[in-house]
Amino acid sequence: MPLRPADQLIHKAAWLYYTHGLRQDEVAQRLNLSRASVATYLRKARETGIVTISTSSQLYTDEALARRLEDAIGLDAVWIVPEDREALDPSAEMPVVAATVFQELARSGDRIAIAWGRTVYHIADVMPYADRQNVTVVQLCGNLGAPYSYRPDQCTTEIARRLNAEGINFYAPLVLSSERLAEELRAEPVILEQLKSIATCQLALYSVGGIEADSHLVRCGALTAAEMADMGEAGAAGVIAGQLIDAEGQLVDCDYNRRCISADLDSIRAIPKRLMVVEEANKFEPLVAAIKGRLVSHLVVTTSMAQRLLSRWEGAPA
Known part of the structure; x- marks a missing residue:
């Protein structure tokens, strides 16, 4: 089990101070903490053995990997779910860790943007109830007609319920039948205001x-398997909030994207805390694309995925 998000600050402070050689005031600035808090964390790091090499190599291997990955990619924070024999099943552990991380990142008064999918819904399903004050949870993209429990509106509503927050759903489909219709719908005052509000969010979860061929967009009927294959041939590498992105994390210029009702990528990039949770090994290339497109600032992944990412960014074969 990785360190709790609150305890992770101790390890991050020790990493910056002892490994990078930053002064305490520089650590405080990097982590947005007071210098007194940094001094306290460094003392706890010494007391718990985090800064002892033998102890750290035994107990904090994944945490050291997380810090290295943060340094290599430039992410604000990484949390790693272990996959060794003594650990719980990552598919069961991942939503629990991600829910804990998410709730520690969420603050009273925040606007929070939520996408969709099984991963997000599983996080919502295990999320404990928390009473956040004046929080608004908004939907990143339009709805799907498919009767899945992980539809965008279901994910938004459930997370809002867990936070005792106001939930705001998109009353529009994810994808329209024509570009003209999509353009006109995006210009409707209610939809226009919802799309503009995404950039004012403080936190996103997706x-x-x-x-x-069995991706969410195909299974929900937004694209056929043949159309998705064509999109791949045209440069699509992944999907963010229902939209196709290329290998550099940029929006693919295609008819499908022009028919989507979803937050534009620049609005998503404007959100300070962009928490992405990825478990499946086959999501490696889409995740790389999302990172390159600056669509990730905080990341929850398995040990093997973290190792692959570090290898990619350090120039070794992934």
Whole structure:
């Protein structure tokens, strides 16, 4: 089990101070803490053995990997779910860790943007109830007609319920039948205001989708398997909030994207805390694309995924 998000600050402070050689005031600035808090964390790091090499290598291997990945990619924070024999099943552990991380990142008064998918819904399903004050949870993209429990509106509503927050759903489909209709709908005052409000959010929670024949967009009927294959040939590498992105994390210029009702990528990038949760090994290339497109600031992944990412960014074969 990885360190709790609150305890992770101790490890991050020790990493910056002892490994990078930053002064305490520089650590405080990097982590948005007071210098007194940094001094306290460093003392706890010494007391618990985090800064002892033998102890750290035994107990904090994944945490050291998380810090290295943060440094290599430039992410604000990484949490790693272990996959060793003594750990719980990552598919069961991942939503629990992600829910804990999410609730520690959420603050009273925040606007929070939520996407969709099984990963997000599983996080909502295990999320404990918390009474956040004046929180608004908004939907990142339009709705799907498919009767899945992980539809965008279901994910938004359930997370709002867990936070005792106001939930705001999109009353529009994810994808329209024509570009003209989509353009006109995006211009409607209610939809226009909802789309503009995404950039004012403080936190986003989402995963990244793949472009396989059984991907969410295909299963919900937004694209056929043949159309998705064509999109892959045209450069699509993943899916963010229902939209196709290329290998650099940019929006694919295609008819499908122009027919989507979803937050534009620049609005998503404007959100300070962009928490992405990825478990499946086959999401590696889509995740790389999302990271390159600056669509991730905080990340929850398995040990093997973290190792693959570090290898990619350090130039070794993934």
